[in-house]
Ligand SMILES: Nc1nc2c(ncn2[C@@H]2O[C@H](COP(=O)(O)OP(=O)(O)OP(=O)(O)O)[C@@H](O)[C@H]2O)c(=O)[nH]1
């Protein structure tokens with residue numbers, strides 16, 4: 001302490017200060033120094049904003065002969081979606097169909113006897129829902145005969161009648177949907193499951209592939225995605241963003257390359273890497289364009305050169321907003337590609353989510369997934385009971 005006091009005294013003398021240094025001065029200065037050091041330490045050790053590295057796998061080129069495009073990795077933006085359960089998302093997504101169609105029907109019959117006039121109004125509303133003429137006719141006929149039998153049909157019994165009719169149109173086909181589309185099971189197969197996704201422009205193919213790939217990778221699957229929409233570079237970039245987010249490998253080729261070549265290379269890559277899934281994204285096309293329909297058939301057939309059983313699922317993505325107009329598309333795609341199933345997207349943006357019923361009834365194809373939004377968690381397995389509960 002003495003040496004610190006004399007050091008301080010010499011400092012005071014050097015700066016011309018007449019004050020006599022004491023032990024109190026030394027303690028005061030030590031306290032100030034301590035305060036400065038502690039403040040500095042707290043400042044430096046404050047939490048820093050950390051960058052979360054995007055999980056990604058390499059993007060590989062397609063056929064070795066094709067010139068590979070320069071790889072430009074789009075910035076991966078994290079999508080902040082409100083934390084909602086699937087049940088909540090589905091209920092919200094289907095609310096438009098529920099309120100615009102069945103909500104109107106129930107408010108119409110509340111307190112009214114179901115006479116011909118009411119039945120006509122119900123029929124009109126159901127037509128607007130695009131359920132399909134035969135489904136509408138069956139509902140009206142059943143309601144009419146039930147109304148004759150009972151003095152007053154309750155809302156619950158009407159819900160039961162409609163629900164039973166709609167269920168009967170779909171339930172027989174739902175058993176055909178393979179479980180591997182939703183749940184990855186490493187032991188169940190040796191070679192990659194090949195899933196080909198087709199549909200008209202903007203139906204939601206690429207988005208759906210992104211969501212499905214994310215789901216499967218989250219379960220530990222190794223997923224290879226073939227970017228066979230070689231018409232538009234932007235389409236490939238869009239898929240690439242999804243694949244990077246999902247942690248799936250994407251196989252791409254130069255713009256304008258032969259789509260079937262990319263499909264072949266994607267499957268080859270999946271086989272070489274012992275991947276669990278190979279998902280093929282295709283360009284949107286109008287079902288009326290014969291040359292484009294032939295081209296997609298070629299992409300499908302080329303896959304069987306590498307695996308005679310591939311593709312294991314050829315799925316048509318249908319946009320619910322299209323309603324019954326999607327019927328014609330679905331018929332043409334089915335005729336050309338012998339489809340295995342359907343995926344219904346954009347059920348959130350439409351009051352025509354019920355169109356699924358008429359289409360399944362006509363094509364006798366099951367629905368595997370239902371989409372109710374653009375976010376990664378806005379797609380899940382189509383569950384008939386859940387669906388009916390939410391639209392009626
Ligand atoms: N609201 C809503 N939007 C969706 C859904 N699925 C896809 N979309 C949106 O629909 C638009 C078209 O989706 P894409 O996935 O690009 O459709 P695509 O079939 O690949 O389109 P092309 O490749 O051009 O034929 C995008 O803006 C998607 O975000 C859905 O379930 N709900």
Ligand SMILES: [Mg+2]
Nearest residue numbers: 205206229235
């Ligand atoms: Mg696309």
